[in-house]
Amino acid sequence: MLSPNTDSMGNSMKIATWNVNGINARTEHLLRWLKEFNPDVALLQELKTPGDAVPTLELKELGYHVEFVGQKSFNGVAILSKNEIDVVLDKLPGDEEDVQSRYIEANTGGVRVASIYFPNGNPVDTEKFTYKLGFMERVIERTKELLAEEIPFVLGGDYNVAPDNGDVYDIQKMGSDAICREEGRQLYRKHLHMGLTNAYKLYHPEPGQFSWWDYRGGGWNKDHGVLIDHLLLSAQAADLLVDSNIDKTPRGWEKASDHTPVWCELSL
């Protein structure tokens, strides 16, 4: 007897990461983009709200479950999913004194996902850069635990690291920025070399592809950008990977975030 096989349609999961640069200022953009792009999972960063500005009801109407950690004015990360979300961690382990809202990890639709807002790290000669490097070490430590679970997982977010010179429009102009510093690049590689796959770079290794463009100096119109938003996948997730790209559409809208979504698609 043939099974009804009713749940076989699609079986694909689109997972995107997007630094919205203020969810209050970007609510209309977010809702429009969700309707148009229709991701199964959206990992958001820089909510810049304790939570009151998160449009929970509108998101629910679009079919999304929502979990987030926020704080006033700065940082803040969220997971939106069409499947139920079971939060595993709402802070990055390894520093009890770190109260910045930069990490949320959850199970949803059979995949472990995390939305991570890595510290920017500028200026590099201050404790902000030290904090960035320490945060990256803590993500590596957490990743060791995740790898031991041997599960498909996707660590998405604003890594604030441009891994290669080709990920920067002009290395002469950006070379001294924290996102290009060798200390951060080494830790990014240490993370990657644990066995993770950068989904976008797997399909688009060519230089000159960006996820952030400076508001200043007409960066968007000149395509003066950097690639700092990444989706890092465990082997079990990479086995399911069928596509990845950058959706530049929302960056062209009026009053855009300076970041645009990076997404990957898994075939489950």
Place this chain on the structure above:
DNA sequence: ATGCCGTCATACTGACGA
């Protein structure tokens, strides 16, 4: 260029971002 632009706060200026 310690510049440029944009968001947030209790705000008409400053911190922060990358």
